[in-house]
Amino acid sequence: MDTYSAPLMTARDAAAHLQMPESTLDVWLADKRGDEPLVPSVAPERRGWPRVTFAGLIEAHVLRALRELDFKMDEIRSIAAIVRDEFRRPIRAGDSTHGPRWGQPELADKTLSTSTARRGFVKLSNSI
Numbered sequence: 001m002d003t004y005s006a007p008l009m010t011a012r013d014a015a016a017h018l019q020m021p022e023s024t025l026d027v028w029l030a031d032k033r034g035d036e037p038l039v040p041s042v043a044p045e046r047r048g049w050p051r052v053t054f055a056g057l058i059e060a061h062v063l064r065a066l067r068e069l070d071f072k073m074d075e076i077r078s079i080a081a082i083v084r085d086e087f088r089r090p091i092r093a094g095d096s097t098h099g100p101r102w103g104q105p106e107l108a109d110k111t112l113s114t115s116t117a118r119r120g121f122v123k124l125s126n127s128i
Helices: 011-018 022-029 054-068 073-087 114-127
Strands: 007-009
Touching: 007 011, 007 054, 011 022, 011 054, 022 054, 054 073
Parallel strands: none
Antiparallel strands: none
């Protein structure tokens, strides 16, 4: 099973599994601002059929955790862009150009501000 292109769940089932509102997941699956969606999905074969991939389910789980830590959506979009760039996660399901690039110093230029990173670490530490 290709974790990036094989549909696993409907948005409704994924939202129920993640214990989050379906409307929130729908926004993450298809960003209306014209940006890349935060959570990858595939076009369902028919209306109501699965469209959330395994990779999408994992990404939605991480996004939900960041929201619970009170990260703002702009911060989350920045984090997602950095992670996708560094790990070459497929921009569209079925793209096979994923895989990490190690030892690249330019990543330091892309990191979040120290205060944002520190705030996230403190929130994460306090939640454990």
